[in-house]
Amino acid sequence: METTIRRAGTADLDTLAPLFDRYRAFYTGQDAPEQSREFIADRLAKADSVVLLAADAESALGFVQLYPMFSSVSAARVWVLNDLFVEAHARRRGVARALLEAAEAFARDDGALRLELETDPDNRAAQTLYRATGWTPFDGTRRFRRALRPA
Numbered sequence: 269m270e271t272t273i274r275r276a277g278t279a280d281l282d283t284l285a286p287l288f289d290r291y292r293a294f295y296t297g298q299d300a301p302e303q304s305r306e307f308i309a310d311r312l313a314k315a316d317s318v319v320l321l322a323a324d325a326e327s328a329l330g331f332v333q334l335y336p337m338f339s340s341v342s343a344a345r346v347w348v349l350n351d352l353f354v355e356a357h358a359r360r361r362g363v364a365r366a367l368l369e370a371a372e373a374f375a376r377d378d379g380a381l382r383l384e385l386e387t388d389p390d391n392r393a394a395q396t397l398y399r400a401t402g403w404t405p406f407d408g409t410r411r412f413r414r415a416l417r418p419a
Contacts, residue, residue: 269324271363273370276319276331278312281305283328284321291331291353318347320370322354322363330354332367334374337384344381347371352385352394368401386411 276284289304311317311333322329333351338344349371354363375383385403387394 269326271322271324271329271361271366273320273322273366275374276312276321278309280319280321281309281312283323284308284312284319284331287328287331287353287355288351290355291351294353317350318374320367320374322358322367322370324358328355329358329361329363330367332371334371334383339381342381345378347375347378347380347383349383349385364397365401368397 285301285305285308288308289299289301292304293299308319312319316335318334320332320334322331330353331351332349332353334347335350337346337348339346349368352364352367354367372383383403385398387398
């Protein structure tokens, strides 16, 4: 079946929220449907992220979520590809690749300088996909963080 990708809006909440919860459960090992729904609803309502939704004629297949950032040194926008999820039954069908291409097209059309993402060191499948689609690792900096509250 043909996969279509489009920008999600608030009308897509009922479709997107369960996908987002399964994405979060993949990393946390816990279902939290109400928290997931509230979080993604807030992102859509405030338009402080861009969610691209992949679907075929039968169901939603996955999504990618981008957050805006800026490079002061380059005086340009950068998009952070923070979330990429494809339903288990839709994997190995090119959906993740199509979502990455759609994210790139969106960022390019927006005039962004670049896309950035981060993945776990042991997520070899994701790293293979990213390299195969033209992403390159960069190690010119060390990332630091300061926790402000428990996650």
